[in-house]
Amino acid sequence: MPAQKRLNRDELVATAMSVVDAEGLEAVTVRRVAQRHDVTPMALYRHFDDKDGLLDAVAERILDDVRLPPADDRPWHVQMDDLLTGFLAAMRPHPNATPLLFDRMLTGESGLAVTERTLALLAEAGMSVEEGAEHACKALNFLVTLVLTEPGRDGDTDPAARDEALRAKRARLLTLDPARYPHVVAAAEPLTDCPSAEAYYRRGVESILTGMRGTGASAAV
Amino acid sequence: MPAQKRLNRDELVATAMSVVDAEGLEAVTVRRVAQRHDVTPMALYRHFDDKDGLLDAVAERILDDVRLPPADDRPWHVQMDDLLTGFLAAMRPHPNATPLLFDRMLTGESGLAVTERTLALLAEAGMSVEEGAEHACKALNFLVTLVLTEPGRDGDTDPAARDEALRAKRARLLTLDPARYPHVVAAAEPLTDCPSAEAYYRRGVESILTGMRGTGASAAV
DNA sequence: ACCTGAACACCGTTCAAGT
DNA sequence: ACCTGAACACCGTTCAAGT
Numbered sequence: 001m002p003a004q005k006r007l008n009r010d011e012l013v014a015t016a017m018s019v020v021d022a023e024g025l026e027a028v029t030v031r032r033v034a035q036r037h038d039v040t041p042m043a044l045y046r047h048f049d050d051k052d053g054l055l056d057a058v059a060e061r062i063l064d065d066v067r068l069p070p071a072d073d074r075p076w077h078v079q080m081d082d083l084l085t086g087f088l089a090a091m092r093p094h095p096n097a098t099p100l101l102f103d104r105m106l107t108g109e110s111g112l113a114v115t116e117r118t119l120a121l122l123a124e125a126g127m128s129v130e131e132g133a134e135h136a137c138k139a140l141n142f143l144v145t146l147v148l149t150e151p152g153r154d155g156d157t158d159p160a161a162r163d164e165a166l167r168a169k170r171a172r173l174l175t176l177d178p179a180r181y182p183h184v185v186a187a188a189e190p191l192t193d194c195p196s197a198e199a200y201y202r203r204g205v206e207s208i209l210t211g212m213r214g215t216g217a218s219a220a221v
Numbered sequence: 222m223p224a225q226k227r228l229n230r231d232e233l234v235a236t237a238m239s240v241v242d243a244e245g246l247e248a249v250t251v252r253r254v255a256q257r258h259d260v261t262p263m264a265l266y267r268h269f270d271d272k273d274g275l276l277d278a279v280a281e282r283i284l285d286d287v288r289l290p291p292a293d294d295r296p297w298h299v300q301m302d303d304l305l306t307g308f309l310a311a312m313r314p315h316p317n318a319t320p321l322l323f324d325r326m327l328t329g330e331s332g333l334a335v336t337e338r339t340l341a342l343l344a345e346a347g348m349s350v351e352e353g354a355e356h357a358c359k360a361l362n363f364l365v366t367l368v369l370t371e372p373g374r375d376g377d378t379d380p381a382a383r384d385e386a387l388r389a390k391r392a393r394l395l396t397l398d399p400a401r402y403p404h405v406v407a408a409a410e411p412l413t414d415c416p417s418a419e420a421y422y423r424r425g426v427e428s429i430l431t432g433m434r435g436t437g438a439s440a441a442v
Numbered sequence: 443a444c445c446t447g448a449a450c451a452c453c454g455t456t457c458a459a460g461t
Numbered sequence: 462a463c464c465t466g467a468a469c470a471c472c473g474t475t476c477a478a479g480t
Binding site for chain 2: 115183191208210
């Protein structure tokens with residue numbers, strides 16, 4: 001879309017992001033992003049080391065959007081709830097890009113900031129450094145998974161194609177032998193669709209928080 | 222490695238699996254798998270619809286290895302523990318292939334069998350069909366994530382390169398400003414290494430089970 | 443400093459052809 | 462029935478060159 005003389009790193013990242021959002025991660029191509037800027041593929045290499053550098057920047061842009069709530073006096077798990085919810089809010093507009101985050105929580109400043117905050121709250125909860133590290137990774141990665149696997153999300157963001165793919169998937173489950181897969185057939189609809197994304201994510205956060213508090217010798221407030 | 226006259230579907234899948242295990246998911250290529258069998262790339266299309274069909278078969282082979290424990294009289298969550306542990310055992314030898322499973326739990330017979338069993342136990346726990354479907358997806362996908370993001374696993378399976386990458390990653394965390402990221406720096410080691418994979422997965426399963434039991438109006442036994 | 447052009451070694455997949 | 466060969470439209474990336 002943009003067509004100008006001097007290439008701008010931020011706009012290249014924005015273009016890459018819009019490609020991921022619209023067509024998925026595999027559609028992001030050095031050549032494609034270059035073409036949208038009416039520029040030779042090689043022009044991108046002035047702004048990024050390589051394709052991975054471009055993807056790093058895409059991930060970092062999502063992490064930049066995480067609004068870190070200031071620390072306060074509420075119990076740690078209430079603050080953790082806010083933190084996790086904020087992380088979710090940053091990811092949800094870009095579900096196709098979420099796989100990038102699994103490996104990149106510790107590579108950029110924003111990812112480090114999110115992790116730092118998570119570790120701090122878990123330390124406040126009384127966890128050891130080792131416990132905290134494990135629970136922090138688990139919680140953040142599980143949240144990524146929640147967005148990645150939200151029922152009814154199928155890579156394609158085109159609403160018509162998405163809807164069609166959904167109906168096809170559900171139809172296939174309904175043709176299964178009910179004697180062999182009774183529960184799968186009965187659950188065909190909830191397995192392929194999500195009535196309320198809001199409620200889905202709320203329950204997801206609560207489930208992760210429960211897993212966090214249920215284990216270990218944590219105490220505090 | 223194999224070199225014979227008639228191509229065999231199972232051996233093609235085995236070759237693809239060995240490529241994923243040794244070099245990662247992106248290294249799996251129609252041309253590469255064909256070459257290992259001294260055959261033209263197009264020969265594979267007699268056995269699979271396309272590359273995605275080959276990857277479906279790789280995923281299904283992992284799911285085939287899940288040993289489903291027979292139903293018994295123990296409390297549902299004890300049986301669920303066995304089921305989840307069995308799923309983990311099937312995935313752990315093939316960590317590089319785990320991303321394939323996110324989208325494929327309902328595409329093949331083995332995946333359907335695992336899901337069916339999970340749904341059955343959650344129904345036994347007193348969950349509604351909707352609750353059960355959501356918790357089943359969450360549990361299975363979180364398990365996949367546990368393997369995908371095991372600290373110290375870095376795509377490359379070559380032990381020397383892997384060790385080097387690990388040390389580099391940890392070193393980078395240790396050069397961070399301790400005033401800005403005190404907890405990250407303090408947790409550099411547990412964030413990049415896993416002292417005991419066995420214990421890591423045990424705690425992971427327990428955390429998922431806790432998240433399952435903690436929510437909802439479930440009862441039973 | 444920033445972009446171009448041509449080239450290289452790869453991809454997945456089609457189509458028509460061989461045996 | 463099963464595999465080949467040539468071709469097409471793509472990839473990421475290198476290198477030398479332009480301005």
